[in-house]
Amino acid sequence: MNRLTTPFGSCELTRFPEDPRDRLRAWDAADEYLLRHLDSGTGERGPVDLAGAGQITVLGDRWGALVTALAAYRPAQITDSALTHAATEANLARAGAPAGSVRLLTTQDAPPERIDVLLVRVPKSLALLEDQLYRLAPHLHEGTVVVGTGMVKEIHTSTLKLFEKIIGPTRTSLAEKKARLIFCTPDPGLLSAGRAAGDPWPLRYTVDEDGGSGAGLTVVNHAGIFCADRLDVGTRFFLQSIPTNTAGARVLDLGCGNGVVGTAVAVADPDAEVVFTDESYQAVASARATFEANVRTDRWRAEFLVGDGVADLPPGSVDLVLNNPPFHSHQATTDATALRMFAQSRKVLRPGGELWVVANRHMGYHTHLRRLFGNSEVVASEPRFVVLRAVKREKRPRPM
Known part of the structure; x- marks a missing residue:
């Protein structure tokens, strides 16, 4: 078990299933970078007013580190992994978060009707990112704050092109501790096209x-x-x-x-x-x-x-x-x-x-x-x- 210290507080996090011999942490530098940015604007953009932001949705949070840190703002988590859901529930309970503070959704569920802040932990699968961005696009609006995060080795030109193609103009931050942020500005024309724009999946x-x-x-x-x-x-x-x-x-x-x-x-x-x-x-x-x-x-x-x-x-x-x-x-x-x-x-x-x-x-x-x-x-x-x-x-x- 390791302790993550963020601008939003400190919490002990584990992966699932819990194994005291497991040396892999439940978060990495990309999660830390995103949380610092949300608080102070690190990464070339100003801080995000989470308290007045409306619906915060986190896509691809690997072990619940992001939603546990942001539990006070009642985010929704969208994940493809049942193990991530189990880890998130355990980490939230350990952090003392009130029951129901995070809405747990799967990649097969309908997204929140309106998303005001979309935080994306870039997944290993580019196809999954493509499918989920298509699914989420109709629920974004012109004022939605969209910020992605990942390790430098996880963010490729093809990753940025997907954000650009489905949501709107996209650029990246400077790298910190081998992590990078993605900033995307929603384009109303692309958002209105939504899933009809051609999601090829399944x-x-x-x-x-x-x-x-x-x-x-x-x-x-x-x-x-x-x-x-x-x-x-x-x-x-x-x-x-x-x-x-x-x-x-x-x-x-x-x-x-x-x-x-x-x-x-x-x-x-x-x-x-x-x-x-x-x-x-x-x-x-x-x-x-x-x-x-x-x-x-x-x-x-x-x-x-x-x-x-x-x-x-x-x-x-x-x-x-x-x-x-x-x-x-x-x-x-x-x-x-x-x-x-x-x-x-x-x-x-x-x-x-x-x-x-x-x-x-x-x-x-x-x-x-x-x-x-x-x-x-x-x-x-x-x-x-x-x-x-x-x-x-x-x-x-x-x-x-």
Whole structure:
């Protein structure tokens, strides 16, 4: 846990799930730069009168640092991450913020009707930024204050062009501690065009004949989903290996993304019950759309969950887990998410149940699986990727 000191007060912040061994902070220099600017005008613009500003909306606040610092002004937070919502709730409670002081919204929810101050933490996904700016533009007005923030490495010419194209004239601040601010002046003509101006999301494509058990499926991707316009190499390899003769099993597509893996199982085995889960609201919306584009929803059984892995599933309730784990958390490279997914999988599997994982070969997940499950088998491999299988064994009674 680390303490963030801002012009609006000091608060202790953590990421979610909380892990005392986690050395990554819940904020960075970009968050600090934006908060200093809002108070003093640092960054070539005057201070913002937050008390009289009206509706403040924060897009992309990663762990709730911005809305926790600004809780007294009753902002709305828009995020694609259920983990961000959980972190925000915990950080607000720790800071003593009154219940309901921050309105928590997802990227799939309708935005506030009128937005007077829009603060944007630039996301890793340029597509997600594009989609959200299109969604928010009709709710801005000529007097809306729009300020973005990000680390220098996160703000590119393409980032600025999106603000310019969808909202209005855009420029950046000088860099401070490798962070930069974005200032955008709303153009009434662009705002009135809003979403009708041509938001391309969601995208749809058909998996080609080399897509293994996914061949011929229609895939729907909302903005922000990895490899949105085609099947990524790892998933393609996974679809050539996953078991599809599941004999009516309960199957979990863990970290489902666009849901093509779980949908492939459902199409191959109409008796299977498939659970799609992801911490991304965009991902679960994509998975639902992909599933519905390929199956008769009145016959097949499916469940769609947004949240922290398997938190909503009872222990021992799943026969098969299929997992293509991420190895990034925003800009940081880490195996922490994958290892947590493996532990969650073991908990939710029935005795004899199986976890199938596709991963970059260099991640060395077979060692972790062997330590956790007591076994690990290579099902398929190629120079870049490997498919691994681990089985949850029956517990043997200890000898008397």
